[in-house]
Amino acid sequence: MNGELSNGRRSLKRWLLEGLVTLAIIGFCLGPLYWIFATSFKPMGTEYVIPPEFWPSKPTLQAYAVILGIQAPGAERASQEGALKGTTEIKASPHLNFLVPVRNSLIVSTSVSAGALLLASLAAYAISRLRFRWKIQSLMVLWVAGLLPAVIVIAPTFVLMRSLNLLRTLLAMILPNIAYNIPLTTWLLAVYFAQLPWELEDAAKMDGYRPLQIYRKVILPLSTPGLFSAGIFAFLGSWGEFMLASAVTMGVAEVQTVPVAILNLSFEYRYQWTWISAAICLSVGLMVLIALVFQRWVIQGLTAGSVKY
């Protein structure tokens, strides 16, 4: 509770205490991740050795090679596994390729971010800068949608995608996810647009620009940071989306996104924790990196998105 003002002489005791507290929090937040990270470098099978090694004595990229399809999982091992699994559905895939779900996820998340940003920025522009009736009501409608549970919309969405013949395609994930991310992105962008100066816009109006031109030529170019931070949320949000993705991909590996693929991997090769760990590291590595690099924006967006709505 010191609210750091007194950074003059700090006692050694205080430094020690602060250091310990910091370490404890780092341990809490990163410990579980570290364990997965360490496991992913263990030679196949050694992850079960007790006592476990906190860092593999012979670190190897074997697990990564397997899940990226560079190295075959090994025929005898696969059959052994099939035997162990008994009745569960076996997909005999001699080559795993985790790059496929990563590619799918990248396509989905990028499209969702682009789509959500486009629609949300238009809406946010109207909300923050134009006058029209039902403004607060429209904003409420958009915003409340962000609080709805996915499970309430999933079945009709599935049916819709089936009737559009979009099941087992990436589009079946992209379109709904755009809608899921519109509420937060609209809000973040509206807040961002609202604090842009009005002078440029007034000048543009004087020059006879229409709202759409102002949006394109004045607001968007000034809003790169805002668009970026809203985009990060849409990207991370759609990257992690599981329920819909698992329903509409219907077990087809070619269109699975990362969350679905990881779960399936863990069902199919449930004794291969080095592989699963490697897959987890590959898929969260990018997310964690994005979150860390854009930490300030993430924190701002998080607080704006929940408490300060």
Place this chain on the structure above:
Amino acid sequence: MSEVYVEEVCKQYRDVQALDSITCTFEDGQLTVLVGPSGCGKTTLLRTIAGLIEPSSGAIYIGKRRVDGIPPWERNIAMVFQSYALYPHMTVFKNIAFPLEATRTPKDEIKRRVVETARILQIENLLDRKPRELSGGQMQRVALGRAIVRKPEVFLMDEPLSNLDAKLRVVMRAELKHLQTQLGVTTIYVTHDQAEAMTLADKLIVMNAGRIQQVGRPEELYRNPRNVFVAGFIGSPPMNFIEVQYDPAERALIGPDFQYPLGPRWLDLLRNRPAGTLILGIRPESIQVIASPSPGMVPASVYVMEQLGREILLDVKIGPQTLRAFVPADTRLQMGQEVWLQFQEEALYLFDPETEVSLSWQERQ
């Protein structure tokens, strides 16, 4: 009640020396004002005394007790903030009671003392309100109440009046002074407003750029500023400064457009000085403006006139230099009109251009 003594206190921020070896005493029961321009380190010094900032080096005593290293809640001080810093979730009563509750005072005594404090400050009718239901002046009183209720050894006030409008500020200033004299608690008061400083202070400490420039009673500082900075800071409008050449042969100061013969007192003070540049200082109120020439006077021309009601504040030009002076309100002058200025010799100040120190400071003390 006790004296506060600050000894060679330094505070170093990454790239700023906020306090540069400050040594000073705040006498028991007196109101000492810390004054100086923005960013000179007043707040830093006050917060260092409060314990909210730890100094980089040096020692602080309250009474006989050395307090640096002791947390603020053990220093037995009270502070009034510029923002008032009232606890927004507590009623006025709770706000004033807070310091007593924090120090575990019995309930009935708390009640008695809060009511008594409220009576002194005439806010008895506000005790049930929350801070957001108060006006600026009322919040100010509550903040004062919270400070005086626990009878601390020292009051610390950081620009407590600067959020009030001009009229109310003058009223509160008087009340504050009255209250302080009545309670007789050592008070350290920070302001950047020299008029406020002059009216309130038993003792003034003028600071600039993290250093103490001069310490003394207000009239002392006005009459005998130690250097150009203090001379320019104390007094309103500020002292006029003109760069002049001292010519020992002519026994005179040579200005841009004039020659000012020096009297024996100045010649005595300057007797060891070679010819060279000096800074001449003269307060606006010490300049006499005359419409016709007479010997020893400085010719000037009227530039701007500001009618103040009681008198006229005049900007006059001597060559390229502008000087300010007062003339009676009924004086008839025109823009551009030629006038003559008389500098009263005893009201004249000369400063060394290098050190900016007053040449007559020693003598006048």
Place this chain on the structure above:
Amino acid sequence: MAVLFIIPALLFVTLFMYYPILQTFIYSLFSLHRTADWLHAQFVGLQNYIAVMKSEAFRGAFGFTLYYTVMTVFFELAIGLGMAIATFSVHPRLRGILRAVLVVPWAIPPIVSAMLWRWLFHADAGIFGYLLTATGLVSKPPAFLTDPTLAVHSIIVASVWKNASMMGILLLAGLASIPQDIYDAAKVDGARTWFRFRRVTLPLLLPTILVTVLFRSLWALRMFEESYGLTGGGPGTTTDTLSTFAYKYFFTYARFGVGSAYAMVIFAMVVMVAIVYVNRVKGNLRFKE
């Protein structure tokens, strides 16, 4: 004219969020198979709801969902508050590190976090089991995910890890929004650390705490991935939530009617919390005119 800007977004949200709610409600009144189309659907009124309410499984899931919500939100708040205060109090340099670290668990997709914890809770080689046996607390690793009581609490632990730091970030913002002068005033007023916390910090943080708790509850009530990924609802149905049931009825048993009834129950619960939440924060939804 300006409405044209907002219509695309509204259209999308309506098509994929509001309209499906209506559909789900209609589904819930029918005996409906996903493979069977509407030709074979049969209107059953509230039959699905009655059947669901009567079932043991529903009561279990309902109880677990509530228990899970209360426990996770409570512990996330406690740990989040602790982390927020710690982060707020340490030296700025350490604070920067901590803020970055707090973001990490949030950035991990929930289903991936569940997978990760499945490994930590592994019955034979899980690190927790090992640590417990190594310290001599238990003789053999506990069955974290297959013992009913342990499974419930393992899921809670995993969720707390995933979300506590996010709570911490929100509370940290709340702490930072309290003016520094107020802390300082309390210090010079003679208040010690604990007294300051209890009498100044906590009451001023209370609105933030309330909103944060409501916000988190909104998500905890619909919890899906943690159960689905960590235990698959097992052992038996002890860790099935209303959401996992709904999902299983939709896509495993292909019974959209019953699944929709489950979904409507979740929806009702979320709406109740959402109403309180929306009323608390809608004051912030202000834009020029």
